Amino acid sequence: MAEVLTALRPTAGGRYVDGTLGGAGHAAAILAASAPTGWLYGCDQDGAALEATGVRLAEFAGRFEIRRRNFSELDEWIPAGSCDGVLLDLGVSSPQLDLAERGFSFQNDGPLDMRMDVRQPMTAAKLVNTAGAEELAKIFWEYGDECESRRFARAMVHDREQQPFTTTGQLAELIERLSPRRGRKAHPATRVFQALRVAVNDELGALDRGLTGALKILKPGGRLAVITFHSLEDRLVKIFGRNRARDYTFSGTDVPELRMPCVPELRIVNRKAMPPGPLELQENPRSRSAQLRVMEKV
Numbered sequence: 001m002a003e004v005l006t007a008l009r010p011t012a013g014g015r016y017v018d019g020t021l022g023g024a025g026h027a028a029a030i031l032a033a034s035a036p037t038g039w040l041y042g043c044d045q046d047g048a049a050l051e052a053t054g055v056r057l058a059e060f061a062g063r064f065e066i067r068r069r070n071f072s073e074l075d076e077w078i079p080a081g082s083c084d085g086v087l088l089d090l091g092v093s094s095p096q097l098d099l100a101e102r103g104f105s106f107q108n109d110g111p112l113d114m115r116m117d118v119r120q121p122m123t124a125a126k127l128v129n130t131a132g133a134e135e136l137a138k139i140f141w142e143y144g145d146e147c148e149s150r151r152f153a154r155a156m157v158h159d160r161e162q163q164p165f166t167t168t169g170q171l172a173e174l175i176e177r178l179s180p181r182r183g184r185k186a187h188p189a190t191r192v193f194q195a196l197r198v199a200v201n202d203e204l205g206a207l208d209r210g211l212t213g214a215l216k217i218l219k220p221g222g223r224l225a226v227i228t229f230h231s232l233e234d235r236l237v238k239i240f241g242r243n244r245a246r247d248y249t250f251s252g253t254d255v256p257e258l259r260m261p262c263v264p265e266l267r268i269v270n271r272k273a274m275p276p277g278p279l280e281l282q283e284n285p286r287s288r289s290a291q292l293r294v295m296e297k298v
């Protein structure tokens, strides 16, 4: 929290965006720090999160506009060049993870769902029951770094012919059977569950579009803070920043003699991703794998 406020430097009269409202902890902190005239545009694709947000932000009435939207569309409703800071705190929220019926968890048995936005038609069950073994293996490998991706995918395709997958427990059980725990700390289904979540919610596609849109709605000098939870997201944010901070472009391979000069679009504020501070870790143990990157529009 403190790190985000240091990065975005909210002040009275400033305009800020929280593209991942969740329980609105960050949104409330930004509004408090920019009192009495700071403004917040906020969105979340999860209707349940927005209900919680409305309650949490009631004391700031008249100073924010919140919408149920994907952050990949920020530049469709927020004026270009109008904002001083944008926050994207990626991933799922604690209520999403903890509620069995949202289907994100292998610890609490629930429907195999994993949608952050329940209006979308694709669920984890649909994906697992209809995709080919090759496609599933690719998802587990690319989005979960799962070394046993092919074996797991083949077993799923085999098992679903007997009985389609409908619950998180069913899927976790299959993976545990194929890859017994043997004293390992992490559940063997961790990577498969992460991969399915990333695929079901098109998390990397949304992030890519969200970063581009965020840059459009920022004013020069405005800051973009992104908190990631796994290396795929962090790499995407790092490469986005590096490409936009360059004062040259190139096509294909970067050969110094063939570089074409251009004006950089942003400045990287912290070269290395920042881990959470001790206070954050104490208050929110789930933040242990979080990494914060901060950039500034030029």
Ligand SMILES: C[S@@+](CC[C@H](N)C(=O)[O-])C[C@H]1O[C@@H](n2cnc3c(N)ncnc32)[C@H](O)[C@@H]1O
Binding pocket: 019, 020, 021, 022, 023, 024, 025, 026, 027, 043, 044, 045, 046, 049, 069, 070, 071, 072, 089, 090, 091, 092, 093, 094, 116, 206, 207
């Ligand atoms: C880690 S939580 C955010 C917590 C929040 N910063 C707080 O202080 O409570 C992530 C939230 O982002 C939302 N989310 C994730 N990807 C999204 C996207 N592409 N568009 C809109 N909301 C998204 C999730 O639904 C979830 O509520």
